[in-house]
Amino acid sequence: MTSRRLVLGLAGAGLFAAALDAYVVVTLLPAMTGDVGVTIENFEQATPIVTGFLAGYVVAMPLLGAYSDARGRIPVFVACLAAFALGSVITATSGLWTFAGLPWMVAGRFVQGIGGGGLVPLALALAADLYRGRSRTIALGSVAGLQEAGSVLGPIYGATVSAAAAGAGGWRFVFWLNVPLAAACALGLLATARRVEGAAGVAASTIDWAGALLLGAGLGALVFALYPDDPEHRALNALFIPAGLIAVVLLAAYGWRQVRQLEPLIPRELLRSRAFIGVTAANVLIGAALIVTLVDVPILGRLVFNLEALDSGLLLTQFLVGVPFGAVAGGFLAARLGNRVTGAAGVVVSAIAFGQMSTWSANELSLHLGPIRQADVALALCGLGFGLVIAPLTAGVLALTRGESHGLATSLVVLARTMGMLVGLSALTAFGLYRFHQILGTPVVSDPDLRDRVKHLEQLIGAAFLQEYREIFLIAAGLCLVAAAIIAFALRPARTNGGT
Amino acid sequence: MALAACSGSQPTGDASKILRDAASAMAQLQTVTATLKVTKGAISIQGFTLVSARTSVRMPTDSDTVYTVKQKDVSFALEIVMVGGHVYEHIPFLPMREVTGAEAAAFPNMAKLFDPTTGFPAIIPAGTEKKYVAAEQLDGKPVDHVSTLYTPDQVRSLLAELNSSGPVAADIWARSSDHLIPKAVLDGDFGDGGTEAAVEVDISSFNATVNITSPSPSL
Numbered sequence: 001m002t003s004r005r006l007v008l009g010l011a012g013a014g015l016f017a018a019a020l021d022a023y024v025v026v027t028l029l030p031a032m033t034g035d036v037g038v039t040i041e042n043f044e045q046a047t048p049i050v051t052g053f054l055a056g057y058v059v060a061m062p063l064l065g066a067y068s069d070a071r072g073r074i075p076v077f078v079a080c081l082a083a084f085a086l087g088s089v090i091t092a093t094s095g096l097w098t099f100a101g102l103p104w105m106v107a108g109r110f111v112q113g114i115g116g117g118g119l120v121p122l123a124l125a126l127a128a129d130l131y132r133g134r135s136r137t138i139a140l141g142s143v144a145g146l147q148e149a150g151s152v153l154g155p156i157y158g159a160t161v162s163a164a165a166a167g168a169g170g171w172r173f174v175f176w177l178n179v180p181l182a183a184a185c186a187l188g189l190l191a192t193a194r195r196v197e198g199a200a201g202v203a204a205s206t207i208d209w210a211g212a213l214l215l216g217a218g219l220g221a222l223v224f225a226l227y228p229d230d231p232e233h234r235a236l237n238a239l240f241i242p243a244g245l246i247a248v249v250l251l252a253a254y255g256w257r258q259v260r261q262l263e264p265l266i267p268r269e270l271l272r273s274r275a276f277i278g279v280t281a282a283n284v285l286i287g288a289a290l291i292v293t294l295v296d297v298p299i300l301g302r303l304v305f306n307l308e309a310l311d312s313g314l315l316l317t318q319f320l321v322g323v324p325f326g327a328v329a330g331g332f333l334a335a336r337l338g339n340r341v342t343g344a345a346g347v348v349v350s351a352i353a354f355g356q357m358s359t360w361s362a363n364e365l366s367l368h369l370g371p372i373r374q375a376d377v378a379l380a381l382c383g384l385g386f387g388l389v390i391a392p393l394t395a396g397v398l399a400l401t402r403g404e405s406h407g408l409a410t411s412l413v414v415l416a417r418t419m420g421m422l423v424g425l426s427a428l429t430a431f432g433l434y435r436f437h438q439i440l441g442t443p444v445v446s447d448p449d450l451r452d453r454v455k456h457l458e459q460l461i462g463a464a465f466l467q468e469y470r471e472i473f474l475i476a477a478g479l480c481l482v483a484a485a486i487i488a489f490a491l492r493p494a495r496t497n498g499g500t
Numbered sequence: 501m502a503l504a505a506c507s508g509s510q511p512t513g514d515a516s517k518i519l520r521d522a523a524s525a526m527a528q529l530q531t532v533t534a535t536l537k538v539t540k541g542a543i544s545i546q547g548f549t550l551v552s553a554r555t556s557v558r559m560p561t562d563s564d565t566v567y568t569v570k571q572k573d574v575s576f577a578l579e580i581v582m583v584g585g586h587v588y589e590h591i592p593f594l595p596m597r598e599v600t601g602a603e604a605a606a607f608p609n610m611a612k613l614f615d616p617t618t619g620f621p622a623i624i625p626a627g628t629e630k631k632y633v634a635a636e637q638l639d640g641k642p643v644d645h646v647s648t649l650y651t652p653d654q655v656r657s658l659l660a661e662l663n664s665s666g667p668v669a670a671d672i673w674a675r676s677s678d679h680l681i682p683k684a685v686l687d688g689d690f691g692d693g694g695t696e697a698a699v700e701v702d703i704s705s706f707n708a709t710v711n712i713t714s715p716s717p718s719l
Contacts, residue, residue: 034551034575039568041576041592302574309573445594450603451547454571457591 004130006192008123008139012146014081014185015123017178018116019150021088022057024158025049025109026298027313028171031162035095035171036102040461044228045102047429050295051223052106054422056087056113057120059216061415063209065121073129074193077122078186084115085182092175108175120147120414144394147414149324155298156320159313211257218250219422226426231433270412273400278490279393283416285483286347288424289354289476290386290417293319295425296432297379300469304462305365315365319379326387339392340491344484346388351484353382354477358470362462385480389487396491428475432468440464515630515646518674525679527621529614531558533705541697543690545661546606551575555610556710561585563610564712580607583714596715608659623654624681627670635676638683642676655690662686665694680706 025032033046060080068076090108094100123146127139158174165173225243228235237243258271270276297319301312326346334342356378361367367374394413443460447453537552544550548569555565567578579590587604590596599607613619627648634645652664662668668688674681684701691697 030573030575034570034573037552037568037575039575039577039592302572440593443594445591448603450589450591450606453591453594454548457594458571461593 003192007189008127008130008143010185010188010192011077011119011123011126012143014077014084014182014189015119015143016146016150017181017185018084018112018119019147020154020157021084021112021116021175021178022053023151023154023294024174025053026295026316027155027159027309028162028174029299030302031171031309032094032105033102036100036105037095038102044231044429044433047227047425048102048106048223049109050291051422051425052109053113053116054418054425055216055219055223056110056115057117057418058113058219058415058422059212060114060117061121061418062215062412063212064118065125068122068125073122073126074189077119077126078189080115080118080122081182081186082115084112084119085179087112087115088175088178088182092169092172112178117418123147144390145324145327151320151323153320155294155316156310156313159310163310211254214250214254214257218247218254219419221247221250222423223426226423226430228430228433231430232437235430235434237430270397270400275396275490275492276400278486279396279413280416282343282347282389282483282486282490283393283413284420284423285479285486286386286389287417287420287422288428289347289350289420289479289483291421291425292354292428292472292476293379293382294421296469296472300360300465304362304466304469306462315375315379318376319383322380322383322385323387323390326384327390328387329384330388331391333388334392334395338491338493339396340488340493343389343392343396343487343491346385346392347480347484347487348385349388350382350385351477351480353378353385354473354480357382358474358477360466360470360473362466392491393487424479428472431475432472435471436464436468439467513632513635513644513646515632515648516625518632518644518646518679519625519627519630519648519672521679522672522674522681523621523624525674526614526624526681527616529559529680530707531556531705531710532614532703532707533557533710534610534613534701534703537700537702539685539698539700540687541691541695543661543697543699544692545569546578548578550661556705556712557611557614558710558712559611559614561609561611562712564710565607565610581712581715582607582609582611583712586714588715598715608661613658619658620681623650623658624672626650626654633671636673638673638675641682643673643682644676646672646674648672650686652690655686655688662690662699663694664688664690678706 029046029049032049033043038045064076064080087108087110090111091105092108094102094105094108123143124140127143128136131139158171161174161177162171169176221243225237225240225247227237229237294316297316298312301307301315302309305312305315307315330342330346333345357375360375364375365373369377397413440460443457445453445456445460447456533554533556535552535554538550542549545567546569548567548571551568551570553565553567555563557563562583564581564583565579567580568575569578576592578592579596581588581590581596587599587607588596589599589607614621616622627650630646630648632644633647636643636645648670650668650670652666652668655662655664655668666689668686668690670687671685672681673683680703682703684703685698686701687696687698689696
């Protein structure tokens with residue numbers, strides 16, 4: 001193995017570990033929340049465990065990509081791995097002491113997200129630094145593939161490792177495992193990178209710390225505004241208006257700063273492009289719809305279909321396996337049919353799948369299309385649609401940028417999607433929990449035995465959750481259709497939009 | 501809870517006296533708050549796996565206890581209010597309702613834990629193999645750390661759910677100033693089916709105001 005391959009392999013391994021952790025919690029949430037004292041009646045409090053990671057991701061991604069341009073890829077990459085490991089330790093120790101409750105866990109996930117989010121543009125930029133020509137395309141594709149593969153395997157990885165390590169900490173072991181993984185990658189990179197030309201990747205650049213702070217604070221305020229502090233009585237936070245206004249002001253200030261700055265975080269030519277704006281908007285909507293599946297399907301599996309953690313992960317795997325298949329097919333089709341048709345068709349496929357999911361019943365898993373479960377077909381189709389859209393949208397943005405900005409451009413595609421996931425999860429959780437309480441109402445349960453009462457209540461809760469998720473799936477279908485329309489409007493009908 | 505051993509302290513205290521003084525101090529309590537956390541093994545209550553319990557007690561009979569229990573991986577809070585001779589149950593998402601008869605009797609009355617004749621104060625000094633462990637600091641206050649052993653019957657008389665098949669080791673921290681017990685750890689075969697289990701009990705708000713009210717009649 002050449003040193004270049006070794007460096008990229010180690011970077012890819014670190015990125016893969018972080019990508020695994022992006023969605024690792026979705027099958028572990030019930031156990032994790034229970035250990036920090038969050039009970040079913042306060043389940044909304046679990047939302048920041050997912051959004052905390054995504055928020056860290058969103059803040060780190062644009063900032064650290066540009067930061068590594070100025071400070072060198074390897075030192076920043078190693079720092080990100082250290083942050084990821086630190087966040088993993090904080091998360092793993094949640095609930096072990098009185099002071100290490102839910103805020104501790106959310107803080108851990110946020111730090112993990114900062115480290116993990118930084119690894120995405122850094123690994124892409126490192127691939128671009130190390131390789132030229134066709135090899136670069138393969139290297140970039142491999143890195144992007146690892147990122148997607150990590151997401152694909154995350155939920156099932158979490159459930160499997162947790163089950164296998166039941167006697168060694170269960171869900172905590174999943175996070176402890178990150179420490180040696182990150183350390184091995186970091187030490188390997190430090191040892192080998194010095195010998196490899198291009199691994200340093202240093203270029204003169206200034207860092208817009210203030211811009212990053214505005215973006216982070218703005219998103220934080222937005223997520224807070226959407227946090228359902230009392231879902232029984234209202235869909236939105238009591239401080240929705242002031243927090244929402246603060247978010248608008250901060251994000252507007254960020255936008256204004258980007259337009260005004262001589263060297264903005266996002267290149268100005270991108271900001272002026274209809275295709276970029278369209279692709280970004282579509283990615284935000286796609287991210288919102290995507291997170292619905294990633295988070296809600298395993299929870300649906302646990303609470304409505306009464307599956308164990310591992311089985312709920314397996315249920316989601318049907319969706320996640322569809323994504324890479326779609327991604328490969330999307331690259332192939334985009335080269336022949338163009339980015340516009342392929343991208344729009346992809347999200348329409350997902351919309352159709354969401355439409356079917358919005359009709360799911362409590363016995364959905366017993367319904368089959370031939371030998372295959374109907375639910376699995378819908379989930380696989382949904383994933384396939386999301387996969388189809390990856391290549392056309394990425395290519396659409398890359399076509400607008402020069403080679404030296406490809407790392408940033410590709411990270412912007414992921415960033416927009418992650419931002420959509422963050423805002424989408426926050427908004428749809430707020431809506432969902434409010435609807436859940438509306439649907440459940442004040443149930444009357446009069447069984448004579450306590451266990452029977454609880455069992456009866458579980459059935460009522462399951463029915464309310466099912467109806468809530470049906471409505472959310474319908475909203476996700478709508479988001480996909482809007483994204484399809486935006487893609488059709490924003491991207492040119494040319495075959496590859498200029499190619500990459 | 502911050503706990504630190506004083507460096508250089510020698511185990512020279514009189515464990516029996518410390519436990520007697522602690523029992524006398526605990527017998528004087530009118531109100532108290534306690535948190536029990538299962539730190540090892542599994543203990544069931546009413547068929548659910550107990551994670552923790554937090555109780556506010558007003559002597560001699562009133563208590564408001566929130567049991568956090570697990571069903572599969574999902575945790576939920578089950579609240580039992582005992583006030584004025586009535587027992588009320590609150591299951592999440594359901595209105596609070598009064599329970600009676602055998603159903604009401606199935607829930608332990610936490611106020612009895614602090615009863616001077618049958619609860620902690622009576623049991624605390626009755627252990628065997630009492631040892632003074634160390635002078636320590638707990639939450640910035642000096643405490644005496646004592647260990648002792650209780651019989652299965654003694655533990656069962658406190659809480660029927662702690663059905664031990666053997667002796668139970670107890671670590672008790674008693675405040676040096678007023679002899680009250682802010683923390684105790686029990687370790688023994690009192691888990692489900694006589695398996696090994698451990699619980700940590702943190703006691704606070706001694707004689708502070710507690711709010712235990714009867715639910716409104718409409719509920």
